[in-house]
Amino acid sequence: KGTDIKGKAKYDQSGKTISMPDTNTVAIGAPGNDGNGDNSGHVRVFTWSGSAWVQKGDDINGDAEDDESGMSVSMPDINTVAVGAPGNDGNGIDRGHVRIYRWSGLEWVQKGDDIDGDADHDNSGSVISMPDANTVAVKVKKKYEMDTGYVHVFKWNGSAWIQKGTDMEGEITYDWSNSNVSMPDAITVAIGDPYNDNGHGVTAGRVRIYSLCNTAGTDVITACDSYTWINGITYTASNYAATDTLTNVAGCDSVVTLNLTIPTIDVSVTNTSPTLTASATDAEYQWLDCSNMAVIPGAANRIFTATTNGSYAVEVTQNGCSDTSACIVVNNIGILENDFGGVPVIYPNPCFGTLTINLPVVYAEIEVIVRNYMGQEISRQTFLNSDKPEINVDGPAGIYFIDISAGNKRAFLKVIKE
CATH class of the missing domain: 2.60.40.3080 (Immunoglobulin-like)
Structure with missing residues (x-):
């Protein structure tokens, strides 16, 4: 399908890692590229135009010399790409880091801060896997200088990458438990241990599957008037503390916290008869005739001046919710x-x-x-x-x-x- 997508220069190692979220998009890592210093590395994303592979945005360059950015790459969808740079020294010697980028419509923009390795020579980010745009598994080569290695998973909380669960560690020195990592969904991780002896001989290797068992999440809801949640309780006011426990796909407890906002609409009215003024601002208004609660044609402003004696109310709509004031008597017309x-x-x-x-x-x-x-x-x-x-x-x-x-x-x- 199309011609070769070639590396840009000698020793680039373009294609060292690749990731395709669909048949028309591919991310290509080139850890040897020198675009931002010797072996700084880069990732390029290409899309199929119908007749050729066309680069999407600029090169995503490594931060500095010897970063080897692009040693790993994972693309869960056509607008998200994770890039591992195991040689990065930004937080210590060879600690490495992972960066996640989001397509803005014009360019690749980093999402959150770098996910840095914990200690010198961790080489964090040599292998990564993203099942979706908000979850990433990161391989770390070392563990307390013992080369046992580990994998940790990070979740986007809306403003930062937060570790999800505990580290999944290798068992013995030089196990290198995380030589390969795959994450098909947000709570399942497969980790390869090619150097584990597993009882069948030296470096017979093995694969372990982990499930993030007990999980937690937040159910963010905006509702009008009232809302009946999954626990069967009907709430008539905002609530940010209620919880319920469900069973997740791994068969473990998942604690859900309710984040419910029920907007409070100010429906008070100032009566300077025959003029009535709704107190709420930045809202939509509809004045009503209380004798039959019919809409008064053309009365859709904050201020309403009655032309006949009667009883009137205003329906205020704000943030997608509506409420109606009490009826107010106007009896001094004429x-x-x-x-x-x-x-x-x-x-x-x-x-x-x-x-x-x-x-x-x-x-x-x-x-x-x-x-x-x-x-x-x-x-x-x-x-x-x-x-x-x-x-x-x-x-x-x-x-x-x-x-x-x-x-x-x-x-x-x-x-x-x-």
């Missing part, structure tokens, strides 16, 4: 003048002709005058021992003024007849 101790309510407004006036208390005598928009008197009525006189507005549709007098008090209201 009040132009008022001497009464309480606010007289006139309803319905607008009306079709018949109106009810709701006064704060019962009055012995109430006089009600209806005038048109020109101030001409249309009707005059007197009501005895009442706090809810009912009147008729005669005449065509338009604006009318209701003049109410009772007990040396007066209110002058505006109404609309439809």
Whole structure:
């Protein structure tokens, strides 16, 4: 498929290690490349264009001379590549390191810090394996100067590479237990021991399979109002401490911690009747008519000014969740003048002709005058021992003024007849 993908220069050893996440992508290690110093090494990634192998991004160069970067390479998907540099001295002589890179769309960008060897001459990173973009197994040649070797596994926690479980160690001096490593999933590791005598003779070799048994994880959830978790409990508020124990694929306990966020939406409203203001900011708003909870067309701003007396609420949507305020009464629409101790309510407004006036208390005598928009008197009525006189507005549709007098008090209201 295509022509040879050749090394760039003499002694590069291009192809010393390779990894293919699919049939159209390949990562190639060249630990002898001198691009950043003698034997600094590099890795190149190529993709199949349909007719040729084309390099994806620049060379991923070793850090310094004799790093031998690219001695190992593992590519779990087309946008992630792990590179081992067993000769790196960044944290001590020949401690080695592993670097994980992620494709940004334009270039290879390192994901997290270097995973350094623990001690001098560890040669960490001579063999690596990545089952997914967030897990990597790393071979370390030495263990306390005894050359028993070990493998450790690292997991990405969102900001750093954290060791997962304990080291898997060789048994005796020069066992070199980790000459080869393969990780098919995030909790299973196969380790080759080619120099182990295993009871069948010198360097008969063996392979051991390890499962990361007891595991732990976090279930990160954002929900609205409430959430029923795997433990059967329904939570109505954020919770970051609940745990549950499951059985993982290895048959061992896996402790899961809940990280549940249920957003709290501020649905309080400031009432400067007839204007209502939702307290929440940076949200979506929809004002509702509480008489039937119907949407008020066009009322989708934080501030709402009522044009008729009634009861109103606002539905606030924030971070994908919605909540509704309590209903708030607006009863002073059309009040132009008022001497009464309480606010007289006139309803319905607008009306079709018949109106009810709701006064704060019962009055012995109430006089009600209806005038048109020109101030001409249309009707005059007197009501005895009442706090809810009912009147008729005669005449065509338009604006009318209701003049109410009772007990040396007066209110002058505006109404609309439809």
